[in-house]
Amino acid sequence: MKFLSLAQAVEANVRDGDSVAMEGFTHLIPCAAGHEVIRQARKRLTLIRMTPDIVYDQMIGMGCAEKELDFVTSIGHGKGGDHRARLGLKTKGPTRLVTDLCVFEPDAETKEMTVTSIHPGVTRGQIAENTGWPVRYAAHVAETVPPTTHELEVLRELHARTALAHGEHTGVAA
Numbered sequence: 088m089k090f091l092s093l094a095q096a097v098e099a100n101v102r103d104g105d106s107v108a109m110e111g112f113t114h115l116i117p118c119a120a121g122h123e124v125i126r127q128a129r130k131r132l133t134l135i136r137m138t139p140d141i142v143y144d145q146m147i148g149m150g151c152a153e154k155e156l157d158f159v160t161s162i163g164h165g166k167g168g169d170h171r172a173r174l175g176l177k178t179k180g181p182t183r184l185v186t187d188l189c190v191f192e193p194d195a196e197t198k199e200m201t202v203t204s205i206h207p208g209v210t211r212g213q214i215a216e217n218t219g220w221p222v223r224y225a226a227h228v229a230e231t232v233p234p235t236t237h238e239l240e241v242l243r244e245l246h247a248r249t250a251l252a253h254g255e256h257t258g259v260a261a
Contacts, residue, residue, distance in 0.1 A: 108135035148252040164198035
C-alpha cells in the first residue's frame, strides 16, 4: 500500500471536470481535502454533496464547481421492511425527511417514507405534484409547527452568509 500526502492524493485523483464526493459528519467533515481541492484550483467539478457542510459552499464560492448534486445519501431503507438488517447493517437508517412542503417518516413496517406532517398552507396536491413517487400519508397527519422567531433569524443569517460566499446579494443583512 502506498501512502500519499493529501496534496499528492488530490493531485493524483481529482481532475478538472471530475465528479467528487467527500463525506464526513460534524468533526469528521473533510475540510482539509476540500481546501486542498481549492488550493490546487480544480475547476468544473460536479460536487456530490453527501452531508450539508460548509466545505462544499467554500468550493462553490472559490469557483471549483460546475454543478452540485444535493444531499446524495446512503442506501436509506433499501427495498423496505428488514432489508437493512438482511444486509447486515446495524443502524436504523433515515428517520425523518424534511422538505419545503412536508415531513416524511418511514412507515414502521414497510419503511416507505410517509407524510406525517404538512407545512402550513401546503396542500396534499402540491406534495403529490412535487414528489417523485406516489405519496403515502400516515393515519394521523399533523400540521408542522412553524419555526420560532429566533430560528428564522438564524436561518436568514445563514442564508445571507452563504449567498455572500457565492457572490449573491440577498438584501438581508448578515
